[in-house]
Amino acid sequence: MDRKHFLKSALLTTGSLLLGSAAIYRYLGNRETADAPLSQAIDKIQDGNMKKVLVVMSAGTKRGNTDRLTDAYIKGLVERGHSVTKVYLGSMKIEGCRGCGVCQRLAHQCAIKDGMQDIYPLFAECDTIVMASPLYFWTITSRLKSFIERLYAISTDDKYPKKDAVLLMTAGDDEDATFEQPLRYFRLLNQALGWNEAGVYCAGDCTGCEKLAREIGKEHLENAYKMGLAL
Numbered sequence: 001m002d003r004k005h006f007l008k009s010a011l012l013t014t015g016s017l018l019l020g021s022a023a024i025y026r027y028l029g030n031r032e033t034a035d036a037p038l039s040q041a042i043d044k045i046q047d048g049n050m051k052k053v054l055v056v057m058s059a060g061t062k063r064g065n066t067d068r069l070t071d072a073y074i075k076g077l078v079e080r081g082h083s084v085t086k087v088y089l090g091s092m093k094i095e096g097c098r099g100c101g102v103c104q105r106l107a108h109q110c111a112i113k114d115g116m117q118d119i120y121p122l123f124a125e126c127d128t129i130v131m132a133s134p135l136y137f138w139t140i141t142s143r144l145k146s147f148i149e150r151l152y153a154i155s156t157d158d159k160y161p162k163k164d165a166v167l168l169m170t171a172g173d174d175e176d177a178t179f180e181q182p183l184r185y186f187r188l189l190n191q192a193l194g195w196n197e198a199g200v201y202c203a204g205d206c207t208g209c210e211k212l213a214r215e216i217g218k219e220h221l222e223n224a225y226k227m228g229l230a231l
């Protein structure tokens, strides 16, 4: 047993006694996710012969509502024959833009060396960018916002590579205004960056993290799947 595994197993044993095994497993599990290697944070799902689709899933929880909605959409994409790569932003460390301006002076390279460096080449080659987010305080997650901010590095004179863009969202509420802010932002973004809106799906009335088992309506998953098939 190497040092890392020895320490982990010692911690697990002690932690089990002190906290109960479920709690300590959860703690270590989360720690491992934060420092996840590339293979756990970036999933090359299919190498198809149609469009190249980059899916950026920004919920912090895998297999939650947003992840499941995203996977239903991806199922459609895969069946349609697209190339699909899925990025779990919640498993990466991605800072917001520092506004240092280095990128605009030095060959459009971002000065921040974090998970975004693995995403830039995937973004460069994709035709379609799919952004998935739970609604947090009436807008997208800070993780997704950081990803968007960091695209500034690749802009030239405020011009961005042309992309088709898709937004997938989930929320607890399902009122007329529930998704107003992120939708408005998504459309402003498309306009400003010269992207083409290629789909929006907003799934309201999802059960949140206050319940152990999250619930998203089956009809949302079915609709997202059909949307993926139609891209």
Ligand SMILES: Cc1cc2nc3c(=O)[nH]c(=O)nc-3n(C[C@H](O)[C@H](O)[C@H](O)COP(=O)(O)O)c2cc1C
Pocket (backbone or CB within 6 Å): 059, 060, 061, 064, 065, 066, 067, 134, 135, 136, 137, 138, 139, 170, 171, 172, 173, 174, 178, 206, 207, 208, 209, 214
């Ligand atoms: C920090 C936080 C803020 C939230 N803010 C809102 C909100 O403003 N409106 C809303 O309807 N739901 C809100 N929710 C509920 C989530 O959007 C909803 O449960 C979502 O489906 C969770 O997605 P996930 O399972 O992928 O994490 C919030 C949840 C959290 C944790």
